[in-house]
Amino acid sequence: MIDLYFAPTPNGWKPAILLEELGVDYTLKFLNLTKGEQFSDAFRAINPNAKMPAIVDHTAEGGPQAVWESGAILMYLARKFDRFWPTGGARIDWDVTQWMLWQTGNQGPMMGQLSHFANYAPEEHRGYGFKRYKGESERALAVLERRLEDRRFIMGEDYSIVDMQCFPWVFLSKRLGAPLDPFPHVAEWRERIKARPAVKRAIDLGKTASHHGENASNNRVLFNQSADHILRESGE
Ligand SMILES: N[C@@H](CCC(=O)N[C@@H](CS)C(=O)NCC(=O)O)C(=O)O
Known part of the structure; x- marks a missing residue:
């Protein structure tokens, strides 16, 4: 268990x-x-x-x-x-690893801080932090947008742990003040994952x-x- x-x-x-x-x-x-x-x-x-x-x-x-x-x-x-770990040898393994670490070191903390400034920071301290982390979050969304231009999922045709790692903050993006209108491929990918029963x-x-x-x-x-x-x- x-x-x-x-x-x-x-x-x-x-x-x-x-x-x-x-x-x-x-x-x-x-x-x-x-x-x-x-x-x-x-x-x-x-x-x-x-x-x-x-x-x-x-x-x-x-x-x-x-x-x-x-x-x-x-x-x-x-x-x-x-x-859910795409197969194909060492190159794929490293690609999975770097996207997992990219999320952990980039998208995750930036959108986590955006959430802090959007939802919890005292009004008088909100402005600078919100602007900075909205910009950084949109930068991360743009990285995903490029990646998803010619792929259904982040690692290619198959849904993987990389999608599970990157999805949850994107799921909340609009609510945090970073709507997905400039990122149509990310928006479609989000819908694809959101629809999964699991x-x-x-x-x-x-x-x-x-x-x-x-x-x-x-x-x-x-x-x-x-x-x-x-x-x-x-x-x-
Ligand atoms: N990088 C960590 C982040 C974990 C994290 O920040 N967890 C938060 C909730 S989203 C938490 O447990 N916060 C409790 C605290 O900060 O005391 C991961 O991906 O697991």
Whole structure:
């Protein structure tokens, strides 16, 4: 059995989408991020970075295997079940790896910060951050637009973990203030993925979870973190 530590956010949706696509049994472990459940000793033993998502694979050879960082989880599960990682040798493997890292180091953090400034930053601090991260998010969307000009999916004709990694922030793009009108190929790709039953099921998981984001503009747990959050004992 695989445990998925989850909250209904774009990063949480990524492994949920893959697990739903794979149709494997997994146990959903909701983390209430506004209550700081990510800082419990038990969860930090799984992910020292104290952020979801994370998994624990109790069926791994040699004993339970924890994996954290959404991209690493997708790569781990795709290898384990031998699905959704395009085949074709070392060149393809590196292409998958670089797109996974591109999302992790570029699209993800830029759109995550756009979400912060669009949804949570105090009004008086919103302007500069919103403008900067909207520009950076649109830059990332333009990279995807070029890539998708002559491909149905990011790696070619087949849907893969790279699409699952890049989809969730694009799913929310318009709501964050970066509509997809200038990126028609990205918009079509988004529709293609959104229509998949497994993707719908993963996003619906949020409907039963306690949401981390609402009314969180003054939320100390999420928006005022320091080294102390990682270094202190949680006392649990
Ligand atoms: N790069 C990480 C990002 C994970 C992340 O930022 N998770 C957020 C929710 S989307 C979280 O757990 N936040 C809780 C906190 O910051 O305390 C990944 O892709 O897994």
